[in-house]
Amino acid sequence: MSSCIPAVIAGDLLKKESLPSRQVSALQSKACSRHPKILIENTAGSGCNLGSTFEELQSIRLQASLPIGFCLDTCHLLAAGFDISTQLGLRRTLRQADELLDLDNVELIHTNDSKTPLGSHVDRHENIGEGHIGIDGFRRILQHPKLRMKPFILETPVDEDGDDRRNLDLLKSLSRR
Numbered sequence: 025m026s027s028c029i030p031a032v033i034a035g036d037l038l039k040k041e042s043l044p045s046r047q048v049s050a051l052q053s054k055a056c057s058r059h060p061k062i063l064i065e066n067t068a069g070s071g072c073n074l075g076s077t078f079e080e081l082q083s084i085r086l087q088a089s090l091p092i093g094f095c096l097d098t099c100h101l102l103a104a105g106f107d108i109s110t111q112l113g114l115r116r117t118l119r120q121a122d123e124l125l126d127l128d129n130v131e132l133i134h135t136n137d138s139k140t141p142l143g144s145h146v147d148r149h150e151n152i153g154e155g156h157i158g159i160d161g162f163r164r165i166l167q168h169p170k171l172r173m174k175p176f177i178l179e180t181p182v183d184e185d186g187d188d189r190r191n192l193d194l195l196k197s198l199s200r201r
């Protein structure tokens with residue numbers, strides 16, 4: 025079982041001089057046997073948030089004395105400037121992620137379309153296929169050989185009854201070859 029925290033919080037937690045010991049021990053306790061690994065999630069890079077680049081995520085991992093893996097959020101990737109909506113952009117993003125993070129360390133994908141465009145640095149989740157990643161973008165993501173065996177979790181908005189079900193059914197259909 026894994027816990028997932030945004031990189032911006034992880035970055036703060038690593039500044040130990042500003043960190044209450046209660047928070048240090050809470051973080052460390054998550055790495056004990058019940059929670060063997062903490063997943064750091066990429067951010068959209070709004071304001072001065074850490075964790076919108078693979079370099080920053082890797083730096084957090086290297087500074088931590090805890091077992092760290094990664095969660096990549098598709099909406100945050102696009103908003104941070106990784107064009108995963110196109111075939112070429114997805115290929116470049118995954119190559120860079122593999123070089124810097126090692127895709128084996130990416131344990132989870134948060135699957136959200138983005139209300140805001142590429143590089144907006146604004147984190148607004150959208151229903152699958154209705155945002156700037158789009159249907160074809162998600163089809164390529166779900167069917168990519170390096171991603172297709174990873175767990176995908178929806179974090180899309182629920183504005184009407186059944187939105188979750190519709191998003192899930194769409195993801196399932198897009199994942200079929």
Ligand SMILES: [Zn+2]
Pocket residue numbers: 065097134179
């Ligand atoms: Zn997320």
